Amino acid sequence: MEKEKLWEGVLAEIELNISPANFTTWFQNTNIANKEDGTIFINVPNTFAKEWLFNKYHKLITKALRCLDPNVRSVEYIILPQNSNNLQKNQQSSHKESENQLEFNELYINSEDNLNPRYTFDSFIVGSFNELAYTAAETISKNLGSQYNPLFIYGGTGLGKTHLLQAIGNKLKETNNSAKIRYITSEKFTSDLIESIRSNNIYNFKEKYRQCNLLIIDDIQFFSGKQKTQEEFFHIFNSLYESNRQIVFSCDKPPKHIEGLEERLRSRFEGGMMVDVSKPDFESRLAILKSKLESKNFTLPNETIEYIASVIKDSIRELEGALNIIIGEIKVKNREISIQEIKDILKKNIKPYKTVTINAIIKTIADFYNIEEKFIFGKTRKKEYVTPRQIAMYLLREDFNSSFPYIGKKFGGRDHTTVIYSYEKILNEINKNERLNQEITQIREILYKD
Secondary structure: OOHHHHHHHHHHHHHOOOOHHHHHHHHOOOEEEEEEOOEEEEEEOOHHHHHHHHHHHHHHHHHHHHHHOOOOOEEEEEEOOOOOHHHHHHHHHHHHHHOOOOOHHHHOOOOOOOOOOOOOOOOOOOOOOOHHHHHHHHHHHHOOOOOOOOEEEEEOOOOOHHHHHHHHHHHHHHHOOOOOEEEEEHHHHHHHHHHHHHOOOHHHHHHHHHOOOEEEEEOHHHHOOOHHHHHHHHHHHHHHHHOOOEEEEEEOOOHHHOOOOOHHHHHHHOOOEEEEEOOOOHHHHHHHHHHHHHHOOOOOOHHHHHHHHHHOOOOHHHHHHHHHHHHHHHHHHOOOOOHHHHHHHHHHHOOOOOOOOHHHHHHHHHHHHOOOHHHHHOOOOOHHHHHHHHHHHHHHHHHHOOOHHHHHHHOOOOOHHHHHHHHHHHHHHOOOOHHHHHHHHHHHHHHHOO
C-alpha cells in the first residue's frame, strides 16, 4: 500500500478513537516520511508533537498501521519543521490526492485562533439531547462576557461538544473580526506552558491568553493532577473574568467529578452556566446522517441511513466515521453496496461493546459513591446504600435484560417484587431527578469506556 493511502487509513481509524480537538491538534501536519524494513517513519512538525504522539498515541498509531499493513514492525517519529520545502511539497501532493477521498481538507484550522470554519451553528444538528447547550452557546456568541460566564459544557465523547465550542468562536468572528479568539485543548495549553517555561518566556505565554476576548478550552478534564497548569490557568481565568471576557470549557464530566482538580478552580467552573449534552435519539441520529450526507454532496438509500442510525447510538463522531467508511467503500467499488455489505463493513469497524460483568457493575457503583461493595449487596436501609443498590438493579435490568428473579438471587435472595420496585423507582426518578440522571450516565460511561 502506498504510504499516503496507508496514512489516510490510519488517520481515519484514529479519528474514530479520539476527540476531534485532539485529532486536529496532534495529527495535523503529520504524514509518513518513509517505509523501510518494516519501520514506518512519521513526519511530525515539532518536538512537542513528537513527544505527545509517542507518549499518548503510539500504541493506537501502531495498532492502526498493523491492521492495514501486517508487515509493520515498528514506528518512529521524525521532526520536520512546517516550513520545510519537502513537507510543503508532500502536503501539496497529499492534499491533491485526498480531495476526492476522505476530505482531509476538513482538517483545516485557522493558525491564529485554532478554529475550524466547518464548525458552525448552521451545521450543528439540534435535538432534545443538546438543545440547552446549543441555546447557551448561541446566546453567549451574541452577548460575550455578560451571560453564562464561564460556560461549561460536559458530556460523553463524540457528542458534538467541540463543534459547539468552535461554533461560538466562528460566530463571533462573523460579527466582530477584531475580537481576539483562541481555541485550544487543555493538553495543548499544558504543552504551551511547558514550552514557555523551557524557553524562559512565561510572560508572553500569560499575555497571549489574557488578551483574549473569547478563550475556549476543550477537554478540560486533562488539567487533572497538573498543579502548575492549574495554577497558571487560575490566574488567567481571574484576569479574563474580571475584565468581562468570555471563557468556555468542555469536559467529559461535571467539575465535581474531575479528580485532581483544585477546589478554587472547581468553584470557578461551577460559578457560571453548566449544561450537559446527552446521547442523540434515533430521529436526531437520522437528521445528523442526512446533514452530513448533504454537506458531502452524497446520497444513500433511506434504508441504509436508517440502518446506520439504528446500530450506532452513542456517538456523533462514530456516526460520521461510519458514513466516511461506507462512502469510501462505495467510491472504491464504484457501485452501490447492499445492506448486508454495510453490516459486514460496520461489524469490522465499529468497536464492540465492552463485556461487563455484574462484579464490574457493583465495583463501579461502589467506587462512584465511595462506599464498600458489601453494602450494595447488604440489607441496610440507609439512603446512602439504598440508592446505589437500586441503581445496580436498574442497570442489570435495563442494560442486560436480566430477569427480576435472577437479579433478586444475585442480591442475597431478595424477592423479585423487591427488585421490580427498585427498578421502577429508578426508572421513574430518572426522568424527574436531573442529578440522578447525570450520575447514572457517568456510571455507564465508566463501565463501557475502553
